[in-house]
Amino acid sequence: DAMVIQNPRYQVTQFGKPVTLSCSQTLNHNVMYWYQQKSSQAPKLLFHYYDKDFNNEADTPDNFQSRRPNTSFCFLDIRSPGLGDAAMYLCATSRDGFREIQYFGAGTRLSVL
Amino acid sequence: GQNIDQPTEMTATEGAIVQINCTYQTSGFNGLFWYQQHAGEAPTFLSYNVLDGLEEKGRFSSFLSRSKGYSYLLLKELQMKDSASYLCALVRAGSYQLTFGKGTKLSVIP
Numbered sequence: 001d002a003m004v005i006q007n008p009r010y011q012v013t014q015f016g017k018p019v020t021l022s023c024s025q026t027l028n029h030n031v032m033y034w035y036q037q038k039s040s041q042a043p044k045l046l047f048h049y050y051d052k053d054f055n056n057e058a059d060t061p062d063n064f065q066s067r068r069p070n071t072s073f074c075f076l077d078i079r080s081p082g083l084g085d086a087a088m089y090l091c092a093t094s095r096d097g098f099r100e101i102q103y104f105g106a107g108t109r110l111s112v113l
Numbered sequence: 114g115q116n117i118d119q120p121t122e123m124t125a126t127e128g129a130i131v132q133i134n135c136t137y138q139t140s141g142f143n144g145l146f147w148y149q150q151h152a153g154e155a156p157t158f159l160s161y162n163v164l165d166g167l168e169e170k171g172r173f174s175s176f177l178s179r180s181k182g183y184s185y186l187l188l189k190e191l192q193m194k195d196s197a198s199y200l201c202a203l204v205r206a207g208s209y210q211l212t213f214g215k216g217t218k219l220s221v222i223p
Contacts, residue, residue: 033210042117042200042213043156043200043213044213045211048210090156101158101161102146104155105155106155
């Protein structure tokens with residue numbers, strides 16, 4: 001059974017039209033992460049939540065925002081998607097932080113037209 | 114900062130052994146992970162090394178030398194289903210965020 005669930009698997013949006021990607025987890029993990037992965041590249045961490053504490057990576061564009069209304073759910077909001085934001089977006093969780101295995105969702109592939 | 118280098122692609126024969134190397138330059142790290150990622154799917158955990166030496170898990174083993182900035186993933190008795198990308202990832206010092214390498218795409222051929 002899937003423990004980190006991302007919806008939808010494929011998302012198409014228009015240039016400049018806000019889009020929200022969702023992630024839920026059944027593991028009751030404290031930490032949730034959002035990664036961006038472009039074709040043939042490494043996953044790049046955008047930000048993460050440790051419980052309710054939001055931690056943004058220094059080079060994450062302001063266009064990307066996140067919300068975590070409760071332990072189980074986390075959302076990635078892209079306010080004005082550009083063509084360069086087309087990528088796979090991966091959500092991951094870990095029980096705590098330090099040296100913990102991260103469990104990934106299947107990802108949402110975002111296309112921007 | 115952290116630089117992580119892995120070969121881009123490798124090809125190996127079914128039943129054989131393959132070693133995938135990962136070298137890194139970093140100001141400090143807390144451990145090294147290996148993840149497997151099939152095309153279009155999420156990365157899945159394979160192994161974790163924090164101390165120097167070899168960690169063995171069935172057909173997969175991972176080795177770390179912190180002094181040399183080097184790790185490898187060893188896959189034995191290769192199966193067709195092992196065709197995937199293998200990602201090396203460092204845990205940053207003083208934190209728990211992962212920094213991934215670009216991955217090595219392994220193709221297993223009959």
